[in-house]
Amino acid sequence: MSSDLFNTSEHEVFRDTVRKFAEEELAPRAREFDEMGRIDKSLFKRMGDLGLLGLRYDPEWGGSGLDWSFSTVLFEELGRCDNAGVTMGISVQTDMATPSLHQFGSDDLKAQYLAPAIAGEMVAAIAVTEPDAGSDVAGIKTRAVRDGDDWVINGSKIYITNAATADWLCLLAVTDPDAGYGGFTQIVVPTDAPGFRYDLLDKIGNWGSDTGQLFFEDLRVPIANTIGDIGRGFQQQMMQFQDERLVACVSTVAGSKRLWERTKEYCEQRVLFGKPLSKMQVTQFKFVEMLTQLTAARELTYACVRKRVAGEDATQEISMAKIFCGRTSRMVADECIQLHGGYGYMKDCVAGRAFVDSRLVSIGGGADETMIHYLAKMLGF
Template sequence: MTPDELREARSALVDTVARFARTEIAPHVTEWDTAGEFPRTLYRRAAELGLLGLGYPEEYGGTPAPLALRLPVWRALCRYGTSGGVQASLFSHNIGLPPVVLLARDDVRQAVVPPVLAGEQIAALAITEPGGGSDVAQLRTTARREGDDYVVNGEKTFITSGMRADWITLAVRTSEGKGAPGISLLLVPGDSKGLSRSRLDKMGWLCSDTAHLRFDDVRVPARYLLGEEGQGFKAIMANFNGERLGLAAGAIGYAEACLDEALAWAQQRQTFGQPLVAHQVIRHKLVDMRQRICATSAWLEDVAARGDAGESGGDWVAEVCTLKNQATQTMQFCADAGVQILGGMGFMRGTVCERIYREVKVVTIGGGTEEIMKELAARQWGFV
């Protein structure tokens, strides 16, 4: 694809996503947050537009696309849909499905991937455990081989789409001892006997179901092992890179949404006989917001281009980690500034800045906390 073709495809995709987000998501977000969920029909609608399959092989119903196309799509969805809850659940397959595409047996891929990309089924990723947090290497959920099955016991928590998922990509320990070598990945059908789910209440992402999962002697056919036993940790770490880039792109979109609302409010709100934007202190806040968005956007473009060129080494991974921090800090700054500019209205449910102000904390935590990102970057750059 030539640079001109890439720009044209990117512009067309962003326009499509913006229309979809403005008309089919944004008007309903407050209602969906109150209800605690959004309609499953939204998955099919997103699939019809080709959004769920973007970046996946054609043979499974997807559309191969570089990061240079995928990241702007996620950014536009967040900017114009203005709901982290919708984005997190609607695209939970982007963290749950890649290990299936890369590591599953062909018959399993053929059975699982097409229905998810068609919006008929939902995929989720289950890594985090109670008390475990970011220390993936110490996870305790076990999978013991018995004949043609694995028997799974343990718990997972903070699982996006955990209540509705038809397929759960699960991190388990398949050998005794501790540390990364004993970790494997299993694909667990959502209707498995012994799997129980409970909904978690949250500060934000109110329309996204987030669940605590419990596995009590859940029997999973051995054919659902993803890759080889003991090789799951490496796959999990590689999967995190894609998740963190998506979070960074989304964070920029949310920052832009805050700027959009704050600017519109400042232009029409009258104080002391003139528009709010006529006051220098307000203009400077808006400029500060834009400055951070532009700088972070340029970094995202660079990291994405290097990823599309095949970079995956330590330096690139370190930049992905620190970019994720930079983007979420930009989102946090813009949410805070937006609420301040809106004043009392910024404290009211139903405004974009209020929603994003509540949602920003989970973005600084999910996919790896700021502290973990810094530590990973320090190690990749050889600081320690």
């Protein structure tokens, strides 16, 4: 196991803090969050108090000034909460909706929206996907038109995580339809602004987070809510996607490893034909195959983290890891549900839940085919 980067005494202390939080405060409430269909908002405040929501961010805004190795430990341990929806809602806050604001936002905007998000006093969402444009990000139509000192926003976004919980959105909008890739802008949109509404969507998995369709009708926000430069939104969002995809890899591998462990425990106790299921050679082979794939997925993810910690571009590796981790988690969930037999098909079985939850990884944040399309381009095809 190549865990050198993640094994200093500082990492271990941090790992213990997160593990305790996940096991004692999240895991016992896993079913409750599913029934609520969202995370209890007070958990964000609790995580803010524990210093978990701005690990890589500047201390000036309440962050910890750490690197991706600590974000890795955070999501490896949050995997113990046994609720992929909850992990997803948290990762939207830490790694999907806030990186652009941290990197490109003005000090005023950071004081107003980033600092409270790091403190857990505000919840954020990332609003990119639209009913007619998901994989083809440049095909979005939500329009922001300048009117004096305001943007006037009209349009709709779909499949947005934290839709009902969010206090603000990192919105990608078209600001100049004739400017190609230079015609998009990222804008902070507070969800209490007149002209905003949402409808919740009914998902097959990830029940612990709320997902919805958002509507913007003549919604006004100050031009000062622009993140970075007007017209640079597409490029900024592509950078922000790198954090989104990397955190997806880390949480997916951690969740799958947890599922592997719990399924092993189950097979050690489940007696069939006079002996534990784990004593059958075919079962042992399955566990070894799964762990082999999981170890490869984890090492590929660690390679991405190492590059990020070294300040290097990891776009290619992250795209590959996203494909590999998604497929591995699907394979592991499929084997684990099978090993649980009929119980695996029950809603309260971890394997059954993982079976539907893991399916998202190969779709959300850029489908496998989108990753392959980028990789083919990067490789010169």
